[in-house]
Amino acid sequence: MAFLVGAAFAVLLICALVIVRLYHVVNTGSSYKPGTKGPVAVLVVAGSGGHTTEILRLIECLSEAYTPRHYVIADTDRMSEEKICTFESSKHSDSESQFTICRIPRSREVHQSWSSSVISTLDALRYSLPLVFRLRPDMVLCNGPGTCVPLCVAGLLLGILGMKKVLIVYVESICRVETLSLTGKILYPMSDYFFVQWSSLRDKYPKSIFLGRIV
Template identity: 70%
Template structure:
């Protein structure tokens, strides 16, 4: 019974995601470009392990105009904060200090059941909404950790309410050659820009953008 309830809640969550995206597409301004008048505030979702390594490689290639930089990691992640601080310490002295690190509950643990992940994702969403309203970044950048789904949903909510248009940029992990990750399957329909790193994925998902390996 609990499993059926979890599947039902998951179905409802998917409907909510697509509905939010529909409203967002109707409301957004076609000429919106962050950074027209200067720097671009970016919120980066760092997962654990390979996800963090890939997203930090991407961040290392961006110019200093991307600031301030807000990193979000799961509250059970023990290693990503050190990697983030190491990257930021390597930047030019005048650019150091233009970053913050925030923690939110993990939306789904490895091998966690589908039914229980619905509730943990909703819990993560409750933390993500006030965080996004407070930071109001121009761009939300992510590459697949489950934590990014509630954060992207919160970003869409800001646009729907007219508080802030946030561009959602998703970069699928390099290890995804034939199939998208679960986060990718969801955010393929919600993101403004969806990058894949293998031509086989571009063939399957025409909305995606293929530029070769980017991380």
């Protein structure tokens, strides 16, 4: 009985420490300024269709300091890689462009049931953890595809373990006017910077940042 009580206390203590560490990591984002001493390695999460188009428009507005750029796409996405390569070749010459394209399993397919999406998200997390731990980006930039959730969790875990603070920057899609997307609702509490493109969302979500139409 004493052993069980001690084990339960140890588990509670570990959980409390993780929560405290998580709170510290999430709430120190504004004081952390990546790139002050060099380039900013950015992990860019591209989704299929409109998500990829919007994220590339965001990347186009970034300065040359944001390099290298590590694009992550779902393994079932057949169109985003071509769009990314075309974008990079048009923006940079082959000698200047510094980008990679990585694939992980998709967290949730269109019309996939919620119950099965939990399993597929855990599978995506299994691939996301070693990828993010290897790349160690300064920032994760995403705009809504479900694939970004396990990648953001992996980036957050780097900070919880004290290995590196990774900024989580989320830009909600322009088509979300009154309510956040499911991905936005999940990442809202853990993101360092959460941008919305409609003032109605800014009024509902006080942590969000409204700069008008970004893309």
